[in-house]
Amino acid sequence: MDTIFALASAPGKAGVAVVRISGPAAWSAGRALAGTLPAPRQAGLRRLHDHGGGFLDEALVLAFEAGRSFTGEESVELHLHGSAAIVQAVLKELAAESGLRPAEPGEFTRRAMENGRLDLAQVEALADLIEAETEAQRQQALRVFAGALGDKVARWRADLVRAASLLEAVMDFADEEVPTDVSPEVIELIDRVQHALETEVRGFESAERVRSGFEIAIVGAPNVGKSTLLNTLAGRDAAITSEVAGTTRDVIEVRIDLGGLAVTILDTAGLRETEDRVEALGVARARDRAERADLRVFLSEQDEAPDDIAARPGDLSYRTKADLTGDGKGISARTGQGIERVVSDIRAALVDRAAGAGLVTRERHRLAMTHGIERLRAAADVVRQGPEMYDIGAEELRSAIRRLDSVIGRVDVDSVLDEIFSSFCLGK
Amino acid sequence: MKHEAYDVIVIGGGHAGADAAHASARMGARTALVTMSESGIGVMSCNPAIGGLGKGHLVREIDALDGVMGRVADRAGIQFRLLNRRKGPAVQGPRAQADRELYRAAMLAEMKAQPLLDIVSGEVVDLDMDSGRVTGVILADGSRITTRAVVLTTGTFLRGVIHVGDERRSGGRMGDKASERLAARIDALGLPLGRLKTGTPPRIDGRTIDWDRLERQPGDDNPVLFSFLSGAPAARQVSCAITHTNGRTHEIIKENLHRSAMYGGRIDGVGPRYCPSIEDKVVRFADKESHQIFLEPEGLNTYLVYPNGISTSLPPSVQEDYVHSVVGLETARIEQPGYAIEYDYVDPRALDLTLRVRDCEGLFLAGQINGTTGYEEAAAQGVVAGLNAAQAARGGDPVTFSRADSYIGVMIDDLTTRGVVEPYRMFTSRAEFRLSLRADNADQRLTPVGLKAGCVGETRRTVFERKMEALGAARGLLESMNLTPKEVRGLGIEVAQDGSRRNGMDLLAFPQTTFDQLVGAASELGNVTPEIRAQVKNDAIYANYIERQKQDVAVLRREEETQIPLDFDFQALNGLSNELKMKLTATRPVNLAQAGRIDGMTPAAMTLILSRLRQVAQSKSA
Incomplete structure (x- = not known):
């Protein structure tokens, strides 16, 4: 049984953030961070350190014995200071612990249920959790599979399926007209994916800080006041505002603290048909980013809606320039009318979605890739030793693909067989 | 209680039928094998060979359960080859060319030697049914035979059409006639059907x-x-x-x-x-x-x-x-x-893990009728259906197989959860636990299962127990060795001079290490037979990988143990997408593991199903 961990309190800035660890290695993981654990079910103040001895946070630590915890398993709770940076650092430290992995959505609850720790009323409440997760997953999938990463992912997948199919063809169709030594091609395929993943993981590391938090896209026709709203929310001139339509040619990002949640606001180029090639690029990027954002804020002066970005349930829309139109329900960045409402609407929408696993999902991807890389390296090493080792090479590769399935999508045996049957003429 | 003529009737004497009838009789069920003619038993209608990759594994597993295909093939074999001999033992598959006549004769002899098994010559034209359960079969001459369970293994008889160039005629194998009335009976059961084809050379x-x-x-x-x-x-x-x-x-x-x-x-x-x-x-x-x-x-x-x-x-x-x-x-x-x-086949998703038609008590299907191809796939299904028909007839517990214990388990699970899109054949790549599901250890995996179920005879029990004893002794010797890197090097085995001590199993895990090399360090090992030497070597090679897979196996086992009742209402689950509801309703997974393999399934949806199962269980016990 794996030991799992996750942030158990709502994400975002708060007084306290609770990280829960559950499973057979929970106590040892707790000790690794805190040095010692307090007596079961008694709170104790501990200084948490990473593996290198670096100070992480001072935290209230609780340990629970099996049978007396939420999940019914040995558990540890770390009550940290509620900063995204601290939480992130602690989660990363736990991920590096052997035998530990981030919890799947709903996994604590599932374990609690399996161990008979939940009553019927609690079980009934699960359906709500599921709904929240589905939405978070849909957003996540869209983000990963959109654009360039989508193409890369498809290539990695194709390469790995091809590598697996070569090995399997040699083994499963030994008596037929298939090659007997496929090591060079398999190693080349594996190396290619491995290097690409390594590049990606390095990128993740540096982008992590920047990217943790929600993305909100401000969309609307040119000159409707997107940049002005952004500047008002950010409290400084981040985007150049002018009265010439088409000023914002790129996507401008501003990270702000919106009522305690880390938020990246994207000011997108005004959506309109344009002859200007540079501006057209900006418009395309704007659409793309807006599609992938966690939330879209639509701005308009009249009732016109941006033609091809569809509003999703939960998205927000406002009439701008209320100072000019005199619209009591509209907003005006210039006079500040309605801006408080925008802030509280956005916050409400995000807190709703925070039920999912924003940070952890990305951390999960990074971990999946890191573990996948290890297994790919092992697979290539074994395959290099020749056909008599293909059974073990195939097992390493299978295990690599399994670890990557949250990134590249699940590969089952049918995909491998499809590739074999389309590449080789079989049938004696 | 009404007295039936037989506990189990098996219809069809092909590879599925023969192993089904034999398995049923081994279980102690009074069994009849109904076939058009005795000479049809054990006929190889396609190529004259048994085994191969994946298929050879299945034959070993049938044999481990004391089934007949393996020993009949051995008696009829005229050219034996171990495929992938130079690759790892997990992907080695025994294969043999068989003399058709010898095979047929040996199979018939096996059937006749089984005391509880009667061979009945006749054509079954219909099933006797009583309120949704099978109660007997009706033969072409109008006679009826009563029974408690039927195993239908009639191959390609459902709307079979033979094509030679632009000529076509109805029929199963060349020379047999298709049975229209039985086909109509199957239709009346409302089972989902599909259409497949296969061919033979001149x-x-x-x-x-x-x-x-x-x-x-x-x-x-x-x-x-x-x-x-x-x-x-x-x-x-x-x-x-x-x-x-x-x-x-x-x-x-x-x-x-x-x-x-x-x-x-x-x-x-x-x-x-x-x-x-x-x-x-x-x-x-x-x-x-x-x-x-x-x-x-x-x-x-x-x-x-x-x-x-x-x-x-x-x-x-x-x-x-x-x-x-x-x-x-x-x-x-x-x-x-x-x-x-x-020919038409029955979508095997209409069957449960015992190969019983879910909506019809007492009716089991095995072989090509379930969309598979190959003698071995057919015979393996025959064993499963035969064992379970016997259990059903006499009120015993079902005997089921898991993806973690056998290729048989892989096949039955594939068939009953995924259905088929082309004639289903076994490949070693279908088994995710391939390194532990080997032809060489089929007996260790399944003979205990067979002993528990009651389908393994005394001869095999003795041979098996003796082998396990020898294996245990050899392993004990190897594990009690405790060698320094220097001592290991003295045996001619290169290891890192890292100061760590190693035992015999550790050393055998290196591909280059041979058993003979170890005898130098522990002379008692010299008495170990070649068969046992090969076995411990195979176990050692994969030990680390099998250890790594144990967690996956444990998860699978736990999920397999969580049964989903037949009347479970997936539509009533709040919070599940409509798409998943539809898929679940169509597939009707019988346990949580099967549900998890459905395309598009999420961890959250699994939690939801589990929670509902708990609720159902609690309200029942309350």
């Missing part, structure tokens, strides 16, 4: 083949047999030969494609991609200049030869032409033209 008179010009393929010098009880081949051993198609062959086929039943648009069924007709090969792999043909003798006392690799539905005259274009076959005489057969 059979050739071996006396007209120019063998001297062809490359020979002899059997292995040290034949590996199927049964854990067999010693050496019983029949005289022969060689096969290999020849190839060429440009001329392909031209003839291309010119006549429109006359092929398959390419003339007269066949709708889906054929197997791993066993395409020669027409398919020429069209789909147009840049390939030749395809190999294995010339397999059909027996010691027949001159018939099976040219494996050129199945076809071209007209006989075209078959003559293209056969004659092949080296060594210039003057070959075709004894029986090749043909394609199309």
Whole structure:
């Protein structure tokens, strides 16, 4: 049984953030961070350190014995200071612990249920959790599979399926007209994916800080006041505002603290048909980013809606320039009318979605890739030793693909067989 | 209680039927095998060979459960080859060419030697049903036989159509007639059906083949047999030969494609991609200049030869032409033209893990009727259906298999959760726990299961227990060794001089280490038999990987143990997407593991199902 961990309190800035660890290695993981654990079910103040001895946070630590915890398993709770940076650092430290992995959505609850720790009323409440997760997953999938990463992912997948199919063809169709030594091609395929993943993981590391938090896209026709709203929310001139339509040619990002949640606001180029090639690029990027954002804020002066970005349930829309139109329900960045409402609407929408696993999902991807890389390296090493080792090479590769399935999508045996049957003429 | 004539009736004497009837009788159930004629029992309707990759694994597993296919194949084998002999033991599969006549005779003898098994000659035309359960069978002469369970193993009889070029006629195998009334009965059960096709090559008179010009393929010098009880081949051993198609062959086929039943648009069924007709090969792999043909003798006392690799539905005259274009076959005489057969199969998702039709008490299906192909796949299903029909008839617990314990488990799970899109054949790549599901340890995996179920006889029990004892002793010796790196190097084994001590199993895990090398350090090891030496070596090679997979196996087992009742209402689950609800309702997973393998399933949805199961369980116990 794996030991799992996750942030158990709502994400975002708060007084306290609770990280829960559950499973057979929970106590040892707790000790690794805190040095010692307090007596079961008694709170104790501990200084948490990473593996290198670096100070992480001072935290209230609780340990629970099996049978007396939420999940019914040995558990540890770390009550940290509620900063995204601290939480992130602690989660990363736990991920590096052997035998530990981030919890799947709903996994604590599932374990609690399996161990008979939940009553019927609690079980009934699960359906709500599921709904929240589905939405978070849909957003996540869209983000990963959109654009360039989508193409890369498809290539990695194709390469790995091809590598697996070569090995399997040699083994499963030994008596037929298939090659007997496929090591060079398999190693080349594996190396290619491995290097690409390594590049990606390095990128993740540096982008992590920047990217943790929600993305909100401000969309609307040119000159409707997107940049002005952004500047008002950010409290400084981040985007150049002018009265010439088409000023914002790129996507401008501003990270702000919106009522305690880390938020990246994207000011997108005004959506309109344009002859200007540079501006057209900006418009395309704007659409793309807006599609992938966690939330879209639509701005308009009249009732016109941006033609091809569809509003999703939960998205927000406002009439701008209320100072000019005199619209009591509209907003005006210039006079500040309605801006408080925008802030509280956005916050409400995000807190709703925070039920999912924003940070952890990305951390999960990074971990999946890191573990996948290890297994790919092992697979290539074994395959290099020749056909008599293909059974073990195939097992390493299978295990690599399994670890990557949250990134590249699940590969089952049918995909491998499809590739074999389309590449080789079989049938004696 | 009403007294039935038999506990179990098996309809059909093919590979599924024979092993089903035998398994049922081994369990102590009074069993009847109803077949058109005794001479139809154990007939190999396609190529004269048993085993191969994945398939050889299945035969070993059948044997481990004391089934018949393995020992019959050993008695009839005329050329034994262990495929992948030079690769890892997990992907080695035993295979044998079999003498058709010897095979048939040995199979019939096995059936007759089984005291609780009666062979009844007759044609079953209908099932007797009473409020949704099978109560007997009705024969063509109007007589009825009562029973508590029926295993239907009638192969391609459901709307079977044979195509030879542009000729077509109804029928199962060449010469058999399809049974319309039984087909109507199956229809009335409302089971989902699909359509498949398969083909055979022309059979050739071996006396007209120019063998001297062809490359020979002899059997292995040290034949590996199927049964854990067999010693050496019983029949005289022969060689096969290999020849190839060429440009001329392909031209003839291309010119006549429109006359092929398959390419003339007269066949709708889906054929197997791993066993395409020669027409398919020429069209789909147009840049390939030749395809190999294995010339397999059909027996010691027949001159018939099976040219494996050129199945076809071209007209006989075209078959003559293209056969004659092949080296060594210039003057070959075709004894029986090749043909394609199309047939309906029952979507196996309508069956549970015991191969019982979910909506019909007492009715089990096994073999080709479930969309599979191959004698081995059929026989393995026969064993499962036979064991469980016997249990059902006598009120015993179901005997089920898991993906974690056997290829049989993999196959049954694949069939009942995923259904089939082409005739289903076993491959080793289908088994995610391939490294532990080996042909060499099939007995260790399944004989205990068979002993518990009650289908394993005394002879096998004794042999098995003796082997386990020897294995345990050898392992004990190896594990009690405790060698320094220096001592290890003294045995001629290169290890890191890292100061860590190693035992014999650790050392055997290195691919290069041989058992013989270890004898130098512990002389008692010299007494270990070659069979046991090979076994511990195989175990050691994979030990680390198997250890790593244990967690996956544990999760699988736990999820398999969480049963989903037949009447579970997936539609009533709040929070599940409609798409998943539909898929779950269509597939009707019987346990949580099966539910988890449904395309698009999420961890959250699994939690939801589990929570509802808990609720149902609690409200029942309350």
